[in-house]
Amino acid sequence: MSTSPTPARQAFGDIAPALADYTDQMLFGDVWQRPGLAPRERSLITVASLVALYRVNELPFHLGKALDNGVSRDELIELITHLAFYSGWPTASSALPIARRVFEERGL
Incomplete structure (x- = not known):
């Protein structure tokens, strides 16, 4: 696992860590990984x-x-x-x- 911050963490993780987590886990970790496309x-x-x-x-x-x-x-x-x-x-x-x-x- 990479220790460098994700783009979401770099962009707004300092002010909105929960949104960065949702971005990493739900958007790019789930939605972008769905098999349909x-x-x-x-x-x-x-x-x-x-x-x-x-x-x-x-x-x-x-x-x-x-x-x-x-x-x-x-x-x-x-x-x-x-x-x-x-x-x-x-x-x-x-x-x-x-x-x-x-x-x-x-x-x-």
Whole structure:
């Protein structure tokens, strides 16, 4: 077991340790591990939802998680482009600079 803090612990574990526990155990330990969808599919759904709902705070983490789960840079850009017509131009155009930053941080 890793001794390094989880992303939830790093983000808000100091102020909301119970929420960090729920995030680690329920969300990523249970929901994300359910057998009905592969992690790659869950990442595509999650990124699409975050873009469509303009949840820019969570988007960098989940773009990175999507890349880790096998979603390509090009697929993420296509997802954002596609959503411009369904969730609105502002949501897509707001997601692109965030995606650019995540890609640059990863050298993509």
